[in-house]
Structures are given as structure tokens and as C-alpha cells.
Amino acid sequence: MDHSRMDDQPDQPAAEAPEAESPSGPLKAADAIWGAEEMLASREALYDEHGDMMLFWFQGDRAEYRVRAGEDGYLWDVQGYYGGDINKFWFKSEGEGSFGEPIEDAEIQALYSRAIAPFFDLQAGVRQDLTGPTRTHAVVGIQGLVPYMFEVDAAAFLSDKGDLTARIEAEYDQRLTQSLVLQPRAEINLAAQDIPELGVGAGIDNLELGLRLRYEIVPEFAPYIGIEQEWKLGDSRDFARTAGEDPSVTNYVVGVRFWF
Incomplete structure (x- = not known):
């Protein structure tokens, strides 16, 4: 092939790249x-089919055997919900004891829960104590994920005897490997007044x-080991004593965490 004439061709300007179009148009452009009216019906159908699903979830956050000075014990801490993205029914239960006692x-x-932010629910309902001097409490609280992934x-609890108490729990999952997770956890209980029959003092x-x-x-299934330290403070x-x-x-714990 004769390419000699190609050098005589005038320079061609480089083709300009087309302007990138905006990836989105006006809202509700359709x-x-x-x-x-047609599009409103379509949007409602899309939400019903893909966003308004009712789900059931149950988690055993802590189900453990506790080795400690004196008599060994046990603890359970479970929770779950049934509902959609915005409104849910929550149930929670926890308790502990020593073997043979x-x-x-x-x-x-039992709580009604409503989403108030992308990662937070406002909850209200009732709590029933099942041991000791039994009490029924009105409950108001929040649950969710704060910045830096702390759950x-x-x-706050107001009992039928007029006692006002509160509880704050926080935990953080630090993934060490694909399967190993280290979880620091803290819990603090407070009271507005002395409750001698429960052994609870005002303050912390x-x-x-x-x-x-x-x-x-x-x-969905993870056995664990750990250690937990408990302190009674103040009048408590x-x-x-x-x-x-x-x-x-001091409790040395062996347990399992599960959900479905």
C-alpha cells in the first residue's frame, strides 16, 4: 500500500468530547x-412492593454462663421486633441469677417504636419486673447507632410506685478478622431516689x-468468651454490704450470640 500521500493531508482538529449530561433530571419529571395521578399510583405500588415490607427479627445478644467468686451464674439478654421501616413493635427481656438459687x-x-432519624428509633411502652417486689414501669427511650458505630x-422508667430510674447501654463491634469480633460494652443504671426494698440507692x-x-x-451464630466487672456505687x-x-x-463469661 502507498502511504506517501498521507503526509500531505492537513492536520485535522481533535474531536471534542461531548459534554457529560446530568445523571438526574427534575424530581417527578415523569x-x-x-x-x-398515574405516577402517584406507580410510586405507591413501588413502595408497597419494595419498601413497605413487614419483618420479624430476633437476637440473643447475650446468653452466657458466668464464672465468679462464690456461686457461678447465668445471664440472658434478648430482643427483637416486628414491623416496617418506620413503625415497629419491640420486645426485650433480660435477667440473671446464680445456679441453685x-x-x-x-x-x-413491650414497646412501640418509631423511626425519628436514619439510624435512631424513639420507643415507648411498658416494662414488667418478674422477680422481687414486682413493679410495672412506663418506658420512654431511644435506640440506635451513633457516630463511630456505637450501638x-x-x-427512663417510671414505676407504678413512683420510682424514677434510667439505664444506658452502649457497645461497639471491632472486627479483627472476617470472623473474630471484639466487643467492648458498658452499662450504667441510675435512680432518682433510694429504693431500699430493691437495694437501689439514689444517683448511680x-x-x-x-x-x-x-x-x-x-x-447468625457466634460463641464468645469474655470478662465483665460490676460495681455497686454510692448508697447501692x-x-x-x-x-x-x-x-x-468479676465475671468470666462463656456464651453465644445469635439472631434470625
Whole structure:
């Protein structure tokens, strides 16, 4: 082939790249073509089919055997919900005790929950104590995920005896590998007044700090080991000593976390 004449061709200007078009147009632009009523029905159908699903979820956050000075014990902490993206029915239960003795503490909660932010729910309902001098409480609280991925559950309780108490729980999942997760956890309980029959003093009742290392065999099932330290503080510490109890307890725990 003869390419000699190619050098005589005048330079051609480089083709300009077409301007990138905006990836999105005006909101509800389809209304101008199909009509607002038609598109409203389509949007409602899309939400019903893909966004308004009712789900059931249940999690055993802590189900554990506790080795400690004196008598070994156990603890459960479970929760779950049924509902959609905005409105849910929540249920929670937790309790603990020592083997061979009556259950020390046990409660169950039934709550209405409404989303108030992308990662936070406002909750209100009732709590029933199942042991000791039983009480029924009105509950108001919030639950969700704060910045830096801390899970927080905070609630205030007003009992049918007029006692006002509060509880704040926070935990953080630090993934070490694909299967190993280290979870620091803290819980603090507070009271507005002394409740001698429950061994609760005004101010900070007790503080718990724990560290658990779990292995996720599958995401839905993960055994763990850990350690947790409990302190009774203030007047609650005095109540515990009067009852012959140790106000500071160390628990070595073995348990399982599961959900479905």
C-alpha cells in the first residue's frame, strides 16, 4: 500500500468530547408525560412492593454462663421486633441469677417504636419486673447507632410506685478478622431516689464494663468468651454490704450470640 500521500493531508482538529449530561433530571419529571395521578399510583405500588415490607427479627445478644467468686451464674439478654421501616413493635427481656438459687433479676418490655432519624428509633411502652417486689414501669427511650458505630440503648422508667430510674447501654463491634469480633460494652443504671426494698440507692446505682471476643461461625451464630466487672456505687454499695453481698464482682463469661 502507498502511504506517501498521507503526509500531505492537513492536520485535522481533535474531536471534542461531548459534554457529560446530568445523571438526574427534575424530581417527578415523569408527571409531565404520564400525568401526576398515574405516577402517584406507580410510586405507591413501588413502595408497597419494595419498601413497605413487614419483618420479624430476633437476637440473643447475650446468653452466657458466668464464672465468679462464690456461686457461678447465668445471664440472658434478648430482643427483637416486628414491623416496617418506620413503625415497629419491640420486645426485650433480660435477667440473671446464680445456679441453685431463685432468679435474681428478670424483666420483659413491650414497646412501640418509631423511626425519628436514619439510624435512631424513639420507643415507648411498658416494662414488667418478674422477680422481687414486682413493679410495672412506663418506658420512654431511644435506640440506635451513633457516630463511630456505637450501638446505644437508653431508657427512663417510671414505676407504678413512683420510682424514677434510667439505664444506658452502649457497645461497639471491632472486627479483627472476617470472623473474630471484639466487643467492648458498658452499662450504667441510675435512680432518682433510694429504693431500699430493691437495694437501689439514689444517683448511680451500678456500673458494668465488659469485653467479649466472639467467633462468627456464621453471622447468625457466634460463641464468645469474655470478662465483665460490676460495681455497686454510692448508697447501692451500702445496701449491698448490709445484705452481705460484695459490691464489686468479676465475671468470666462463656456464651453465644445469635439472631434470625
